[in-house]
Amino acid sequence: MKTIYIQDWILKIDAEKTEEYYDSITVEEGCDCAYCKNYIKNCKTFPKEVLNFYKMLGIDPQKEGEFMEFETDTGKHLYMGFYHLVGEIIKKPSKKAKKWDNLNIIKVNNLKFTFTDKLDLVPDNFPRPVIQLEFEVMLPWLLEEKI
Numbered sequence: 001m002k003t004i005y006i007q008d009w010i011l012k013i014d015a016e017k018t019e020e021y022y023d024s025i026t027v028e029e030g031c032d033c034a035y036c037k038n039y040i041k042n043c044k045t046f047p048k049e050v051l052n053f054y055k056m057l058g059i060d061p062q063k064e065g066e067f068m069e070f071e072t073d074t075g076k077h078l079y080m081g082f083y084h085l086v087g088e089i090i091k092k093p094s095k096k097a098k099k100w101d102n103l104n105i106i107k108v109n110n111l112k113f114t115f116t117d118k119l120d121l122v123p124d125n126f127p128r129p130v131i132q133l134e135f136e137v138m139l140p141w142l143l144e145e146k147i
């Protein structure tokens with residue numbers, strides 16, 4: 001495991017093990033509803049700094065753990081969800097701050113991220129120890145099909 005520093009977060013991660021896991025599953029195994037397809041299509045247009053952020057952690061953004069989607073009055077879609085990765089949280093920016101407090105938020109381009117060790121829906125075969133990367137992003141609708 002390697003120690004990394006992101007803003008005021010200190011984490012220990014095993015990006016190689018995480019990457020091996022993501023390599024072992026396919027996008028097709030995921031859900032194929034229009035919301036998921038739109039998300040995956042958007043992943044291909046993510047700016048380099050966002051892709052680099054996921055790559056540093058060993059995560060393939062097209063294979064999300066789970067997300068919720070909300071249509072907003074701007075016509076864009078708010079996606080909120082999470083990914084698992086192999087690692088441990090060594091230090092949070094603040095013990096008291098809530099998950100989405102500004103102290104905890106990592107902004108990478110138009111995405112907001114935070115880490116948590118309160119886990120949801122970890123696959124049985126995901127290598128341990130596990131932490132969760134949570135994200136929020138506004139994305140356009142890129143599919144031809146309407147919902």
Ligand SMILES: [Zn+2]
Pocket residue numbers: 031032033034035036037
């Ligand atoms: Zn879906």
